[in-house]
Amino acid sequence: MTRLITAIPALLALALPAGAQEVQRSIEPVAGDVYLMRNNFHNSLLVVTDEGVVRVDPINADAGAWLNDTLPTITDQPVTHLIYSHSHGDHGSGGEAHPGAMVIAHEDAPDSINGVTADLRVGDTHVLELGGKTIELHNLGSGHDNHMLAAVVRPENVAFIVDVAAPRRLPFQDFGGANVDDWIGQIEAAQALDFEIFAPGHGAVGNKSDLDDAHQYMLDLKSAVLAGLQAGKSVEALKAEVTLDAYMGWGQYEAWRELNVEGMARHLQESGQVN
Numbered sequence: 001m002t003r004l005i006t007a008i009p010a011l012l013a014l015a016l017p018a019g020a021q022e023v024q025r026s027i028e029p030v031a032g033d034v035y036l037m038r039n040n041f042h043n044s045l046l047v048v049t050d051e052g053v054v055r056v057d058p059i060n061a062d063a064g065a066w067l068n069d070t071l072p073t074i075t076d077q078p079v080t081h082l083i084y085s086h087s088h089g090d091h092g093s094g095g096e097a098h099p100g101a102m103v104i105a106h107e108d109a110p111d112s113i114n115g116v117t118a119d120l121r122v123g124d125t126h127v128l129e130l131g132g133k134t135i136e137l138h139n140l141g142s143g144h145d146n147h148m149l150a151a152v153v154r155p156e157n158v159a160f161i162v163d164v165a166a167p168r169r170l171p172f173q174d175f176g177g178a179n180v181d182d183w184i185g186q187i188e189a190a191q192a193l194d195f196e197i198f199a200p201g202h203g204a205v206g207n208k209s210d211l212d213d214a215h216q217y218m219l220d221l222k223s224a225v226l227a228g229l230q231a232g233k234s235v236e237a238l239k240a241e242v243t244l245d246a247y248m249g250w251g252q253y254e255a256w257r258e259l260n261v262e263g264m265a266r267h268l269q270e271s272g273q274v275n
């Protein structure tokens, strides 16, 4: 059975003060017993079993409170396990919304993840078995943050991968000062995983080939920016010139293409690859 639950009926939304009506929440089926909870532009993974619900990423406290209220529409089980994909505040705040849950994070995550302490710190791979589901956790290494965990759910073969890549969507702004080659390495680590469906931390669900496309985007961005810098062009000129036309239909193309060029240029200069 598939269901889609919408957070706030339109008429009620009109009655809310400005700001409150901007939050759009829903629970969207992905495959089998795997769902995405959407909270505006952030996604959280839900794996529903007869022994509890595994959630990856709390997003924030309001999202958790909403989920606790809304979970009974798909299961009578509460959130029993809370896994952090990484510790960035926009995905990893509000874990206190699930006080009874076992909290799991990578061993390199901070002691306090936005106020919540992990009960279990895992190494580079960890397997959680619950209610007939297997959730494999894999460290993708450093690049975007330094302790990114991807979660692969079986038997559905869904991978939840956050921020490192998303189907047909540009990476965030200027890469936030990250080593972009390491970031590309994180995508490659994700490509090495065995899965079929790509459930991302942002945007629409895709499949594994979308991860290959996201990897190719990074290589195309890198080679175009590197060639331009080596030819003595300015970053401003490259922002106009590196149009990456093949990716024009992707999410955030208009908003973030120039920032991606800027961030890649900064990385290539910082890492001494230009000369």
Ligand SMILES: [Zn+2]
Pocket: 086, 088, 091, 144, 145, 163
């Ligand atoms: Zn992040």
